[in-house]
Amino acid sequence: MNRSSGLTTIASKKSALLYAFIGAALTYGALSISSNDAQQRQQITALEHKILDLELLVAQQEQALNNAYAVGITTTATPLAMATPATSSTAANTTTSVDQQDTEQSQANASIVVDSNQVLKALSTQSDRDPRSFPDKINDLLASNPSQENVAIASKGMVDLTDNRDLLPDYALESIYQEHSNPELKRVAAQVLSARGDNRLLEKQINTLAPRLHSESPEERQRALVELAKTHYAGAATAIAPLLQDDNVGVKLDALLALRATGNQGHIRWADPLRNDPDPAVSWLANDVVNHLQNLSETARTRLTDSDIASGIPLMAHTN
Structure with a gap:
């Protein structure tokens, strides 16, 4: 047709x-x-x-x-x-x-x-009939319709090719990260590159989010923490740590959740003092964070795994 x-x-x-x-x-x-x-x-x-x-x-x-x-x-x-x-x-x-x-x-x-x-x-398929590269196909797909469904399809395609440098070379991931503005797509490109042992794009994303952590708006600080949590990258824990002392309880709770999603044993010291916080919600969550991080070695999340990435990619609405 x-x-x-x-x-x-x-x-x-x-x-x-x-x-x-x-x-x-x-x-x-x-x-x-x-x-x-x-x-x-x-x-x-x-x-x-x-x-x-x-x-x-x-x-x-x-x-x-x-x-x-x-x-x-x-x-x-x-x-x-x-x-x-x-x-x-x-x-x-x-x-x-x-x-x-x-x-x-x-x-x-x-x-x-x-x-x-x-x-x-x-x-994820290259043929003589369609010799376009993976980034070119994503560009065409999102140019025709930048819907959340298409972003999810593109993200899943990158994850599926994590181990295939022939169809999705490292420079292609960098190209996708640089050329697209969708935060979900950029994060997944950075995560796939991390799974290959290169954390440069994840570090760049953390640096991009860092100014929002100092916003006067608690809601903006919370949104930035949620984005950092989605990275599942231990390097984000350092940026998250100061907000564990935030005066706003909501921000403090989100900081604990973000540390739980990104940290490892080496970051327990930041959550440990909050186990005695006078706010019962904070102390309960701090205990949960410490117990969770105790199960992760100090090298965990320094290089992402497929499961780390899969837990945060946008969901395709029409898959079985």
């Missing part, structure tokens, strides 16, 4: 959807005029909801098809089957239409799963 025929398919889907809307409207009018029976009113409401569902499904199918073209693949997923226009004035026909649309929604959801997985597979 080429792009022209794919867009034609979308147009045909919209036309079919329009006919379905017309049929649904006729059914709605006939039912409203013929009876005020409670059961029929319920069926009319259900039909209205299904019309909204169909609008959503067409939008999802368009995004999935655009994603496929962005990474240079042809999808073989079953197209969305549109409902036969409802023209009968009977409640029985309305019920049949609703049942058919339930089936169509399940089929469409299944095709979206296939589309997301196909996009992910295409990102």
Whole structure:
């Protein structure tokens, strides 16, 4: 399928959807005029909801098809089957239409799963038909639609290629980090490079976040701590430590959580004094942090593992 025929398919889907809307409207009018029976009113409401569902499904199918073209693949997923226009004035026909649309929604959801997985597979595959590099494919994918789903697909693609320097060399990770502004994508690129033994990008990300830790706004300090926690990198613990003494209890608790997510045995000394904090929430969490870090050697998290990265990557919404 080429792009022209794919867009034609979308147009045909919209036309079919329009006919379905017309049929649904006729059914709605006939039912409203013929009876005020409670059961029929319920069926009319259900039909209205299904019309909204169909609008959503067409939008999802368009995004999935655009994603496929962005990474240079042809999808073989079953197209969305549109409902036969409802023209009968009977409640029985309305019920049949609703049942058919339930089936169509399940089929469409299944095709979206296939589309997301196909996009992910295409990102990680290089062929004579599509010789683009991994960074180029990510650039095209996010240029066509920088949605959270596509960021998740790109992030998962990088993690899957952690051990494949041929398809995803170190300089490609640096290119992705430098060229994109999405913080999730930048962090995952830095984490994958760390798993290969190079922490330069993670150190750069920590330095970028550091000024926010000194913000006058407690909420901004907390947001920066959350971002540091997501790195799961021991080098972030040093930046986190001063906020364990923050006057704001909320910031202090988030600092403990961030230390728990990034530290190791070598950082227990920073949390230990808080085990006797007068605030019971702080003392309880400090005890939990100390107990957790005791299980991690002083070299833990100095070079990230696959599990460290996987625990924080954005989730793909349409994977099994």
